[in-house]
Amino acid sequence: GQNIDQPTEMTATEGAIVQINCTYQTSGFNGLFWYQQHAGEAPTFLSYNVLDGLEEKGRFSSFLSRSKGYSYLLLKELQMKDSASYLCAVHGSSNTGKLIFGQGTTLQVKP
């Protein structure tokens, strides 16, 4: 079957660093996405990993290990506006761009 697991909720302090983990078991793998979603808004793209390693983009970094079926999203210098839901999603098939989502991690940043 297809399964993507991520923590339901996390809390962190403004200015700190937080790591959101995602583990996946899918019948195929063609890349992993991280999306950010503020309440009532559209999910917005943060990162894409298809090869092992770390991708850095400003305050956000994403890591992938295909052999372990594992990814994490690292957020540095947390700001209050980073309070949102973070969605891990996998492209499981090469025939279509459909995404398989985890339940999302709700991150609350406190002053």
Added chain:
Amino acid sequence: EAGVTQFPSHSVIEKGQTVTLRCDPISGHDNLYWYRRVMGKEIKFLLHFVKESKQDESGMPNNRFLAERTGGTYSTLKVQPAELEDSGVYFCASSEGGTGTEAFFGQGTRLTVV
């Protein structure tokens, strides 16, 4: 450039009624996806259009759901007749390519069936 737009943003209908959701993708995006999030669950794939053709409709729950994309531009998703378990947020997304291409999401339509 306009993003993906969905209409309506909210819809409340009675069980047994019909509802049609609309999605306008980003201009030039051949790939259009419908997803649904039921309360407390993850976002789940419904179907995928490439231009006007259905590439994958494996996620459609049953034959009460009908999606169309005439002319390969905007898409509609009709639920007829609606049931209580159809309540949720319906998202549309579009992308230029398929696998490995970033998908741009709309804000979603919150459907409540009472």
